[in-house]
Amino acid sequence: MDIVLFGKPGAGKGTQAPRLAEALGGATLSTGDVLRAAVKDGTKLGLEAKSYMDRGDLVPDSVILGIVGEALAQPKYARGTILDGVVRTVPQAEGLRDQLKKLGRKVDAVVAFDIDDGEIVKRMSSRTVCGNCQTPYSDRKPDTKCDKCGGTLTRRKDDEPTAVQNRLDVYTAQTAPVFDWYQKSGARIAKVDAIGSVDDVTKRALKALGK
Numbered sequence: 001m002d003i004v005l006f007g008k009p010g011a012g013k014g015t016q017a018p019r020l021a022e023a024l025g026g027a028t029l030s031t032g033d034v035l036r037a038a039v040k041d042g043t044k045l046g047l048e049a050k051s052y053m054d055r056g057d058l059v060p061d062s063v064i065l066g067i068v069g070e071a072l073a074q075p076k077y078a079r080g081t082i083l084d085g086v087v088r089t090v091p092q093a094e095g096l097r098d099q100l101k102k103l104g105r106k107v108d109a110v111v112a113f114d115i116d117d118g119e120i121v122k123r124m125s126s127r128t129v130c131g132n133c134q135t136p137y138s139d140r141k142p143d144t145k146c147d148k149c150g151g152t153l154t155r156r157k158d159d160e161p162t163a164v165q166n167r168l169d170v171y172t173a174q175t176a177p178v179f180d181w182y183q184k185s186g187a188r189i190a191k192v193d194a195i196g197s198v199d200d201v202t203k204r205a206l207k208a209l210g211k
């Protein structure tokens with residue numbers, strides 16, 4: 001099975017991807033990983049991607065999708081993939097369809113990890129780090145003291161509630177049309193409640209996939 005994962009930043013998609021891959025006997029494929037591998041191996045498309053990166057430009061979809069297509073053809077990905085972060089826009093969804101088609105495959109299902117914006121804001125904004133010894137905390141307020149050294153805990157600017165909400169708004173605006181596109185294309189869409197323990201969420205996802 002080839003499965004596209006969706007989930008807001010902070011929904012736990014990166015944690016679930018390898019667990020689903022293991023349970024389904026496939027491999028996780030993320031854009032970042034295959035891009036880095038292609039650059040490192042110096043493939044034709046990898047070198048092309050590198051020329052954009054060296055200039056500080058975004059690598060165009062056509063190059064990324066070519067790299068994803070080459071990766072999909074490798075034995076490692078022959079038994080099915082969990083595609084993480086590959087599709088964020090409609091042109092990317094179309095490009096992935098074309099790459100899979102060349103291999104006689106298609107996106108069999110879309111798994112969407114569902115979680116309230118409010119819950120994500122709460123999760124992200126309770127992440128702090130000690131300004132002195134850099135110990136990270138996942139459930140502490142800023143300006144409280146570090147258990148280890150008594151230093152003051154601070155929050156990354158990115159984890160401030162307004163910054164998190166902005167990222168969520170961008171995500172929602174970008175991905176809503178992609179959902180519609182997949183719905184029209186006839187792919188199975190599995191919405192999975194992403195609140196709860198990591199194990200519970202994995203079980204729900206597998207159940208939603210009929211496994």
Ligand SMILES: [Zn+2]
Nearest residue numbers: 130133146149
């Ligand atoms: Zn500390």
